[in-house]
Amino acid sequence: MAALQQFPGKENVIVRLRNFQLDPKAAKNYPGTLYDWLSNRYGKSREEIIDMNKPVIQQAENLGLKFNLDKVRPTNSFDAHRLLQLAATENKEIVLSDELFKAHFTDGKNISEFDVLTEAALTCDIVESEIKAVLFSDKFADHVKEDEALAQQLSIRGVPFFLFNGTRYVSGSQSQYVFLNALEQ
Numbered sequence: 001m002a003a004l005q006q007f008p009g010k011e012n013v014i015v016r017l018r019n020f021q022l023d024p025k026a027a028k029n030y031p032g033t034l035y036d037w038l039s040n041r042y043g044k045s046r047e048e049i050i051d052m053n054k055p056v057i058q059q060a061e062n063l064g065l066k067f068n069l070d071k072v073r074p075t076n077s078f079d080a081h082r083l084l085q086l087a088a089t090e091n092k093e094i095v096l097s098d099e100l101f102k103a104h105f106t107d108g109k110n111i112s113e114f115d116v117l118t119e120a121a122l123t124c125d126i127v128e129s130e131i132k133a134v135l136f137s138d139k140f141a142d143h144v145k146e147d148e149a150l151a152q153q154l155s156i157r158g159v160p161f162f163l164f165n166g167t168r169y170v171s172g173s174q175s176q177y178v179f180l181n182a183l184e185q
Contacts (some may be wrong), residue, residue, distance in 0.1 A: 003179030013183070014024040017093050019147035020159060021079040026076040034072035046065075059173055060105075071108025078144060080111045083121055085140035086130060096124045 038177040060067040087096040099120040162170045
């Protein structure tokens, strides 16, 4: 967003969040931490995984974000994505996304739990009855699956991933200059 603030035509830019799950088959309640999950997945020691993630934590800190990856619990984010679709109907998806990232990466909350999702959405002034109508149904499930199918068509395998006008993309955590260049083009 820092690059967008510097972009001369920022008032003409529409930012749209899309749904993408790194692991759509993830359980809602993984018994360990993110470090444990990564260690098991990649066959590396916990210490190696911690060392590999230090630059990510530092980069987040440089952007004013606090990542407590030792608290993060791997989970299934499908319901969080459905709730983001509700937020999008009220132009609140970015603020809800920020709340969910904070809950997950800073506070170590399980963002598959309905009470955590409800708390985050209420913070964004989304009506509780609408939140429950989504969480206790399959509302917006098709929207999430459509975005995931699009990601598969585009061969997206990780996050963050930014698509500009459907033609140019930036993958991974990049400097604001890379984003400015993409916006200008």
